[in-house]
Amino acid sequence: MSSNSDRKFNHLNVLVIDDEANIRKTLSYCLAAEGHTVIAVSNPVDAVEEARRRSFDLAFVDLKLGEQDGMELIPVLLSDSSWTKVVVITAHASIKSAVEAMRRGATDYIAKPFTPDQIKLLTRRIGRIRELETEIAALKEDMQRLGPEERLQSLSAGMQRIVETARKAAPSDAIILLQGESGTGKSVFARAIHHWSSRAAKPMAVVACPAVPPDLLESELFGHVKGAFTGAVRDYPGRIAACEGGTLFLDEIGDMASSVQAKLLRFIQDKEYERLGESTSRKADIRIIAATNADLEKRVAKGRFREDLFYRLNVISLIVPPLRQRPEDIMLLAMDFLAYFCRANHKAIFGFTEEAEQLLANYAWPGNV
Known part of the structure; x- marks a missing residue:
């Protein structure tokens, strides 16, 4: 793994949707203290507007937003940003509502009242999930290129x-x-x-x-x-x-x-x-x-x-x-390609003949590598 593998998603863009000012303030304080950027709104209309203006890694959604149902907001947020992790928060916790929230695309479910430690643990876990998703996407892209080690x-x-x-x-x-x-x-x-x-x-x-x-x-x-x-x-x-x-x-x-x-x-x-x-x-x-x-x-x-x-x-x-202006790199690259194709084709070839090296050195490399 690269030296950057220990870099975590320490900074998340977080959207908080709750009709209680107290909850918005508490969540915003907890999240900001952890180094995250927080936008807090009180209703679905403002939530959708914010989600369309910027990307969020994480959204806390209250199930009861006045007369409106926060459950309906989950697929709307995900339609704009499928990578956003939605966490449902509610004072009316039940197995049925938790299952329905997950069915609609929520990542997690937390009941009120909650503690700052719960929020910290949750956001750190979400950050790790986002980090792993990025690593997997990068690995898939590397595999699709099917090229030698860069x-x-x-x-x-x-x-x-x-x-x-x-x-x-x-x-x-x-x-x-x-x-x-x-x-x-x-x-x-x-x-x-x-x-x-x-x-x-x-x-x-x-x-x-x-x-x-x-x-x-x-x-x-x-x-x-x-x-x-x-x-x-x-x-x-x-x-x-x-x-x-x-x-x-x-x-x-x-x-x-x-x-x-x-x-x-x-x-x-x-x-x-x-x-x-x-x-x-x-x-x-x-x-x-x-x-x-x-x-x-x-x-x-x-x-x-x-x-x-x-x-x-x-x-x-x-x-x-271009490669013709750095001939000293020709054999370095040739050995890289040789090692790669030996692995890919289950061969054991350990180098080039003097004649092959001379041919490589004298070639003009019009397309480079």
């Missing part, structure tokens, strides 16, 4: 300087623009920067801009509501909401449609966006890393990329050199 070790002085710069930039929230030819390892750098950052315990979402049709890229990033367009049969939160607190990696951003560029620019400036088909502004706390194999300055000059967006993205620029 390493940024290099014998090239130039590459070492770029790795060191990336390490120094990782703890900040500054946007990073990765530039270089296809196959030079820009996505490896993006994952490493996320791994080295304070956001490592939160999700990282990857959007390959050329892989998504231009008319769907806006929905993929910002989400949509049911009925926003033909085929939108259900609400979709979008990648930005899905990586709340984490990192959004925009691969090959030079191919992004101009209409989406404008909306991305506004999000970078204001940290606000709207889902397609919805007028409610939402907030998100994410770090953006972008990558391109294109010369964005040339695209700006030709009117194919927004100049203002380019300057917003070009805060910290890392140019990853």
Whole structure:
């Protein structure tokens, strides 16, 4: 496990919905003392509005909200953010209501009166669940890539300087623009920067801009509501909401449609966006890393990329050199690939002949790795 595996979800975004001011105050105090960010409201309307404006890791929902039933609020909150953990709180505890709450998607159930220690234990457990969910998602993504172990070790002085710069930039929230030819390892750098950052315990979402049709890229990033367009049969939160607190990696951003560029620019400036088909502004706390194999300055000059967006993205620029400019790394990478494919195919091959090494060293590597 990586050195970041001990980073917990120490900070949760929590929504409290209770019609009793006393309960809202008590819960807010307990949660804030644990370092969590708390929004407390008294009714379902305000709860839904807050849930649409920002993402929450955890929601405490009172079952009796005046004349309204808190049970009805559970699926509404989950439809906006399926990862939100809902904890039902009530003074009228019963096995029947607990079972019904779980059936509707609640994660836990707590009866009034409760103690601060109960709340602390509960939030720590929820934090651990969110951490495990993120780790599982990352592991699934690693397995789907079916590539060799990703390493940024290099014998090239130039590459070492770029790795060191990336390490120094990782703890900040500054946007990073990765530039270089296809196959030079820009996505490896993006994952490493996320791994080295304070956001490592939160999700990282990857959007390959050329892989998504231009008319769907806006929905993929910002989400949509049911009925926003033909085929939108259900609400979709979008990648930005899905990586709340984490990192959004925009691969090959030079191919992004101009209409989406404008909306991305506004999000970078204001940290606000709207889902397609919805007028409610939402907030998100994410770090953006972008990558391109294109010369964005040339695209700006030709009117194919927004100049203002380019300057917003070009805060910290890392140019990853092609493999032909760092020949000392060829055998290092070759041995990595050999070890990987031996494991994958149950073979035992321990190296290359001198002739094979010479062929590898003399090859131009037009596609890099």
